[in-house]
Amino acid sequence: MQEALIPSTLADHVRENVVSYLKTTFNIKNVGFSERFEEYIRSENGLFKGPYIDIKLPFRSAENVPDGLFDVALQFRPFEHQVNAFRRLTSKSQKPQNTLVVTGTGSGKTECFLLPVLDHGVRANNSNTRGIKAIILYPMNALAFDQARRLAEVIASYPEFRGSGITAGILVGEDRDNDEKRITHKTMSSNHI
Secondary structure, X not given: OOHHHOHHHHHHHHHHHHHHHHHHHHOOOOHHHHHHHHHHHHOOOOOOOOOOOOOOOOOOEOOOOOOOOOOOOOOOOOEHHHHHHHHHHOOOOOOOOOOOOOOOOOOOHHHHHHHHHHHHHHHHHHOOOOOOOOOOOOXXXXXXXXXXXXXXXXXXXXXXXXXXXXXXXXXXXXXXXXXXXXXXXXXXXXOOO
């Protein structure tokens, strides 16, 4: 293992770079004050805490995925929490239930709601029910645009969604008349999304 990849060594390098940056930026001329400043920022009560090591356990894969949750075939092996969300959110055999998903980064929270929404859209379109089926809100524009790309990629990657009439759009601020914000599998790599 390379020494630079060891967490404690990496933390030491970051600490030293920050101290060097602070000393260079503030360029304290008084030697006594400079020594006290460095002593303080390196002390237990100073600038640095840790390093703390966070060992994340892997998310538990679902042992069995029930057949018939969706009209679309999943293209991945879901985690247990995703299957639990799918059971609650599917509109295939029930009225979807309010669901809150709280889990770690990279655990597939988006898929927990996105696949049930798109599956419902396909089913609604096949029964000639038209109109908005879901509104997805994001707290930041950057996240909204990132998720718009992801939505377009999912629509493009599932054959059931292509040609299904499923479309998506993005609204940011007062930009209501810009139909270039429409998201389909054809525009997923465009610069304007």
